[in-house]
Amino acid sequence: MQKPYPILLDLSDKKVGVVGGGNVAARKVKGLLAAGADVTVVSPVINDRIDRQKIHWIKDRYAADYFKQMDLIFACTDDFEVNQRVKREAKPFQLVNNTSNKHHSDFYNVAQINTDNFMITVSTNGVSPSAAKQLKAKMLTWLKTQYPDERR
Numbered sequence: 001m002q003k004p005y006p007i008l009l010d011l012s013d014k015k016v017g018v019v020g021g022g023n024v025a026a027r028k029v030k031g032l033l034a035a036g037a038d039v040t041v042v043s044p045v046i047n048d049r050i051d052r053q054k055i056h057w058i059k060d061r062y063a064a065d066y067f068k069q070m071d072l073i074f075a076c077t078d079d080f081e082v083n084q085r086v087k088r089e090a091k092p093f094q095l096v097n098n099t100s101n102k103h104h105s106d107f108y109n110v111a112q113i114n115t116d117n118f119m120i121t122v123s124t125n126g127v128s129p130s131a132a133k134q135l136k137a138k139m140l141t142w143l144k145t146q147y148p149d150e151r152r
């Protein structure tokens with residue numbers, strides 16, 4: 001991604017498809033549900049950290065047909081080739097986050113801090129997600145000193 005364009009999306013009632021149901025999918029699903037998205041997970045198995053009451057679960061392997069109606073798609077399987085296929089088979093208007101290949105993704109997720117009044121996001125543009133996580137932790141410490149009454 002050469003020059004990404006940062007935006008905040010309103011996902012309430014958007015249809016979001018997640019391929020795979022492991023650790024990475026669980027993290028993405030948590031954030032998506034918090035944003036009010038209508039989430040469908042397609043995976044033969046899903047992690048206990050994914051709340052089955054709050055998503056639609058299609059207990060199957062990836063097939064493009066399941067994703068025709070989706071606005072956004074997250075490819076989160078541990079199979080690099082399947083994740084590549086998800087990106088390749090998406091419609092031109094669908095945006096895909098390929099979690100195992102940053103060079104084959106339409107968008108990246110960011111590390112975030114949400115408080116009553118601020119949303120602070122950190123990205124390294126794909127270079128080092130763990131550095132983004134570390135900077136977020138430092139910013140949180142700093143934020144507490146600057147805005148002690150701010151709730152998060």
Ligand SMILES: C[C@@]1(CC(=O)O)c2cc3[nH]c(cc4nc(cc5[nH]c(cc(n2)[C@H]1CCC(=O)O)[C@@](C)(CC(=O)O)[C@@H]5CCC(=O)O)C(CC(=O)O)=C4CCC(=O)O)c(CCC(=O)O)c3CC(=O)O
Nearest residue numbers: 100101102108109110111123124125126127128129130132
């Ligand atoms: C490109 C991107 C695409 C995307 O997912 O959107 C991406 C890609 C990849 N991540 C990998 C690994 C890890 N990712 C994390 C954590 C997070 N990753 C997130 C975002 C992004 N990760 C996007 C770029 C963000 C940026 O530019 O900064 C965060 C910020 C937001 C979120 O997704 O929740 C979240 C922290 C949230 C928080 O806690 O605050 C950890 C640490 C952990 O899990 O504790 C590890 C293990 C340690 C390590 O390797 O760093 C691998 C290697 C896989 C492999 O081959 O093993 C790839 C694949 C690749 O690089 O192509």
Ligand SMILES: NC(=O)C1=CN([C@@H]2O[C@H](COP(=O)(O)OP(=O)(O)OC[C@H]3O[C@@H](n4cnc5c(N)ncnc54)[C@H](O)[C@@H]3O)[C@@H](O)[C@H]2O)C=CC1
Nearest residue numbers: 020021022023024025042043045061062077078082099100
């Ligand atoms: N972007 C990010 O933030 C990160 C990305 N990764 C990448 O994410 C990949 C997945 O990692 P984890 O979630 O930890 O793996 P995991 O092993 O916990 O989960 C993999 C999931 O994919 C499902 N799956 C496998 N083949 C499938 C298919 N054909 N169709 C549908 N579902 C299928 C499995 O049932 C399982 O639920 C890793 O291989 C790594 O490349 C890893 C860490 C962070």
